[in-house]
Every structure is written in C-alpha cells, then in structure tokens.
Amino acid sequence: MILVTGATGNVGRNVVRQLLDEGEKVRAITRHPDRAGLPDGVEVLPGDLTRPETLPAALHGVERAFLFPVFGSLGDFLRIGKEAGLQHVVLLSSGAVTFPAPSWIGDRHLECERAVEESGLSWTHVRPGMFMANDLDWAAQTADGDVVRAPYGNAAAAPIDERDIAAVAVRALLDRHSGEAHLLSGPESLTQIERVRILGEAIGRPLRFEELPREQAREHLLGLLPPQAVDFMLDMLASAVGRTAQVLPTVEQVTGRPPYTYAQWAAHHADDFRPRA
Known part of the structure; x- marks a missing residue:
C-alpha cells in the first residue's frame, strides 16, 4: 500500500x-x-x-x-x-x-x-523549481480580459509541469531511490512575457503582459503568503531579469521521457484560463 x-x-x-x-x-x-x-x-x-x-x-x-x-x-x-x-x-x-x-x-x-x-x-x-501551475494565478485576469499584470515581465524561469514532478515522485516510490535528491526543472527557459504569449495561443486570444510595480504585487501577495515568502519570490524574480534559466535533464533521466513543454501545459489547462460560464 x-x-x-x-x-x-x-x-x-x-x-x-x-x-x-x-x-x-x-x-x-x-x-x-x-x-x-x-x-x-x-x-x-x-x-x-x-x-x-x-x-x-x-x-x-x-x-x-x-x-x-x-x-x-x-x-x-x-x-x-x-x-x-x-x-x-x-x-x-x-x-x-x-x-x-x-x-x-x-x-x-x-x-x-x-x-x-x-x-x-x-x-x-x-x-x-518553479511550478507551471503557479501561472494559474493569472486565470482570474484572463477570464476578465486580455491583459495579465505581474511584476518583472522579463524574469526568466524554467517552470515544470506538475505531471512531471509527480512522475519523478512515482518512480522514486516504485523504484525506491533511497538517499537520492532529484533537482528538477522544465525543458525551456521562458520569461513571463513569453509565457503569457503562449497562454494566449492556447486559448485562442492575443493576451498581453503589463508590468505591475513591485509594491503593488507585494500588497496583493501578502494576502496569500507570509511576508518572508513574498519577499523571497519577488527577489527571485528581480534577480532573474535578463538571465537565462538553468534547464536540467533530470525528468527524462528518471522517467525515460522528455518533460512537458509550457505549450503542452497551457493546452492541458486552457479551460482554466477561459471565461467561466
């Protein structure tokens, strides 16, 4: 069991x-x-x-x-x-x-x-690393319009699909990778601006990214997370501006298949970003 x-x-x-x-x-x-x-x-x-x-x-x-x-x-x-x-x-x-x-x-x-x-x-x-599922926080904005507002639009990350995290965990459970630590990323470095564009393609609407000042973003996040976590997240975004995120091979090494791309994740979650009936 x-x-x-x-x-x-x-x-x-x-x-x-x-x-x-x-x-x-x-x-x-x-x-x-x-x-x-x-x-x-x-x-x-x-x-x-x-x-x-x-x-x-x-x-x-x-x-x-x-x-x-x-x-x-x-x-x-x-x-x-x-x-x-x-x-x-x-x-x-x-x-x-x-x-x-x-x-x-x-x-x-x-x-x-x-x-x-x-x-x-x-x-x-x-x-x-960063979950692709974090971008579900944008769903309320895309349900009401074509603009996603967030801080540090040019911050790059290599977000990972939650299905891939689960797949690595399942292999670790079944094969008992005792004493191992699997560091994971998604398959590509993408800025927030690029991810919004890909989401727009998935839902068939031209979404646009609009830069949100840090303090406004912080005020919103404080309603969801402890202050230390909020400041950590914002600092990480700031440090990632203008950089290429590290892409790791771990998912394919552990599971034997390539990880899902952001476009595949966006297609899988497209209905989450569309207006609700």
Whole structure:
C-alpha cells in the first residue's frame, strides 16, 4: 500500500492518478474526503498532518508514502509511520534548498528534509523549481480580459509541469531511490512575457503582459503568503531579469521521457484560463 498526502494538490493528485495507472494500491488522506474528487480505485481517508490522532489509521499497512511538506508538522507522521512499518518516504521538497544564499522558503524545506533524513526511514527528496501551475494565478485576469499584470515581465524561469514532478515522485516510490535528491526543472527557459504569449495561443486570444510595480504585487501577495515568502519570490524574480534559466535533464533521466513543454501545459489547462460560464 502506498499513501499519498497532499492528495488533492497540484502534484499529489497526479501522483495518485499515476500510481493507479501503474496498478498500485493507493490510499490518500485529505481533510475533506467527501470533496476530494479523486479517481475511482483510491482509498480515501480523513487525515491531516497537523492532527496526529488521524495518522495511525492512515498509516496502517502502508509501506511507502508521498509526503507533502507541511512545515513543522512532519515529526508525528514519521514517528507513527515508522512504528506502523513504513519503509520509504518520498518528500516533496524545493529547489530552493540548493540556493547558495539562505532563504525563508529554502530553510523551511531544509527543515523538512532533515526531519525525514533523521527519522531512520529510507527516503528520496524531489526538488522542483518553479511550478507551471503557479501561472494559474493569472486565470482570474484572463477570464476578465486580455491583459495579465505581474511584476518583472522579463524574469526568466524554467517552470515544470506538475505531471512531471509527480512522475519523478512515482518512480522514486516504485523504484525506491533511497538517499537520492532529484533537482528538477522544465525543458525551456521562458520569461513571463513569453509565457503569457503562449497562454494566449492556447486559448485562442492575443493576451498581453503589463508590468505591475513591485509594491503593488507585494500588497496583493501578502494576502496569500507570509511576508518572508513574498519577499523571497519577488527577489527571485528581480534577480532573474535578463538571465537565462538553468534547464536540467533530470525528468527524462528518471522517467525515460522528455518533460512537458509550457505549450503542452497551457493546452492541458486552457479551460482554466477561459471565461467561466
């Protein structure tokens, strides 16, 4: 039995689906099983990494687990899992842990990695860079018009499709890549302006990027994220202006196939960027 935490998230939902496609027995935990919308064939239980009393039932009979990084709340899961016979954990971490300068996001993920490593369990870390799914934040703007407003339009990244992150995690679960850390990127360096153009092509409308001043962007993001995370994200965008993002071969090396392009991701999510009926 394989347990998937964070099963309704962008990555976790794909991990569940891909494990089922591999013929695996899958259990998922979520705070609201009645609203999970997960595929047939998965066992869905109520569970929450911040509520240890929900974890013994979730971990009963589980050999491997995909672990979502709930900051400061992994200790009970790892302890209870080890007592229940859990053998291997694949942690969703972040490429930020490899940055030369400390950062709030990188430090939080490093704490998660250390907790897993010190648990005594076999482990794999999956360290993606920027998610293509982050651009779903633009959907509200494209639903109402043809302009996407964001800061640092010329900032480049090599964003990765959530399906590719899941595919690497699934291989790590099935092949038990013990003691390995997979640093991931997408297949191409693209600025935000270029990504908006590609999105427009996917939905059949000529979208236009409009530069948003940093302070306005910060004010908006503070409603969604802690201040330290907001400043980290904005600083990273600023540092990426005029640069080419690093493209890594890891997805193809681990999965045996090339990663999805941004155009393929945009086509897959085109309806998310169209006006809602």
